[in-house]
Amino acid sequence: MKKLGIVLALFLVFGSILAACGKKEETVSKETTASKDKSYTIKLANYYAPDHPQNVALLEKFKPLVEEKSGGTLKVEIFENNKLGGEKDFYTAVRNGTVEMGLPGMIMQADVPKMGVIEWPFLLNDFNHAKTVLDGPIGKELTDELAAKHGVHPLVWSANGFRMVSSSKEVASMADFKGLRLRMPNTPVFVKLGQLLGANVSPMPLSEVFTALEQKVVDGQDNPIGVVKSSGFYEVQSHILESRHGFTPNILIINQKFWDKLSDKQRKAIEEAAKEYSDFEWKLSEESYEADKKFLKEKGMKFITPDDKFKKQMADAVQPIYEDYYKEYPWAKEMVEKIKETGK
Structure with a gap:
């Protein structure tokens, strides 16, 4: 009986060790999976001066949030003020994949005519009208052909303003x-x-x-x-x-092939950061008018x-x-x- 008790005790101890090892392996496995995300540096081009609301929002919201939410696997470098060329140049570069991201206006409307509707004269009443249209089903419809025709993935709309x-x-x-x-x-x-x-x-x-x-x-x-x-x-x-x-909006875009090779976590990080950047930028653009x-x-x-x-x-x-x-x-x-x- 005494021997049986010793055997049972040893069995329980051995079982506990195995369970602990299993949990440790599971933790290590999760950590290893998380660390498997490849690291990338994202070049993001636009034509605005550094103190324009667009670049303020990109620097204060989009860049830090992407880097934080991706666990440091994504870094964002912002090239403002035509540093990577004018709108046509950097938009072409995003299409080709030599630049990962861009913030163009409606330059793509020559090939995707629906994209240009939002700029038709005297169509939008105010910022609220513009944001409601672009953040809703109409905004999605306007971008439906963008990936297929130009190879870029649309993320969010933002505001340049009333011309x-x-x-x-x-x-x-x-x-x-x-x-x-x-x-x-x-x-x-x-x-x-x-x-x-x-x-x-x-x-x-x-x-x-x-x-x-x-x-x-x-x-x-x-x-x-x-x-x-x-x-x-x-x-x-x-x-x-x-x-x-x-009214002229901007649209934050990312090269489709680059987007496709990102992990789910990285794509989620970019989407969440883009949403916060967009909301912040719309607010900045509207509020900055009087100033x-x-x-x-x-x-x-x-x-x-x-x-x-x-x-x-x-x-x-x-x-x-x-x-x-x-x-x-x-x-x-x-x-x-x-x-x-x-x-x-």
């Missing part, structure tokens, strides 16, 4: 647009918009605008006032027309706020854009109606 005209002379009526040499982005909707307003349009990338204004190649340009501030256009411009003639306006006024810029009559004249002048697109794209009218309905 206005800054110029070296006053633009306070439709007559003032006549003969105005106006820089516009090299996208059909903005080129047409400027022409319908009566301006002589010069399409060019953002990276060339300051020099063109300084050398008086153009009299004015259109952008949200955050860009006027961060890009220093106030040094070579005197007036801003608060036309709010269109940017105050700053620009202190720099000597004069603001012209159009009355209802002038606003209507501008909106009526650009209606042919809608008529042309309705004829060209069967989905266009329904899409515009859905966007308008969301704003009611």
Whole structure:
């Protein structure tokens, strides 16, 4: 009996040792699995100046959160202010995979026309309307073809803002647009918009605008006032027309092949960080308007706020854009109606 007790005791001790070893092996196994995630450095390119809300949000939210949530397996390097080339250059690089991530505007709309709808003139009422549209089913529909056609995976929408005209002379009526040499982005909707307003349009990338204004190649340009501030256009411009003639978003994208080779944990880290960056950036962009306006006024810029009559004249002048697109794209009218309905 005594021997049996000793055997049982030894059996229990041996069993405990085996169980402990099993748990240790399980823990080591989990740790080993976690550590199997390959490490990557992500290059993220954009065209904004360092103090623009986009780069503030990328630096304060996206970069640290990705690095933290990925357990240090992902590092983010932000290349702002066209350091990796203008929008077309870095967007092509993300498509090719030589740059992992980018923050373009709607440059892809030439091949994915639905992406451009959000910039059509006088379509969105305010920031809340824009965010509701882009963060909902419509925003997803706009990006449905992006991966298949361009090989980039869309993550989140963010805000550049409502576009206005800054110029070296006053633009306070439709007559003032006549003969105005106006820089516009090299996208059909903005080129047409400027022409319908009566301006002589010069399409060019953002990276060339300051020099063109300084050398008086153009009299004015259109952008949200955050860009006027961060890009220093106030040094070579005197007036801003608060036309709010269109809204421009940005979209955070990642090369699809790079995305596919990330682990589930790494993809989740990027998605969660992107969401927090986006919410923060929308808030910064909206709240910064009055501060940017105050700053620009202190720099000597004069603001012209159009009355209802002038606003209507501008909106009526650009209606042919809608008529042309309705004829060209069967989905266009329904899409515009859905966007308008969301704003009611």
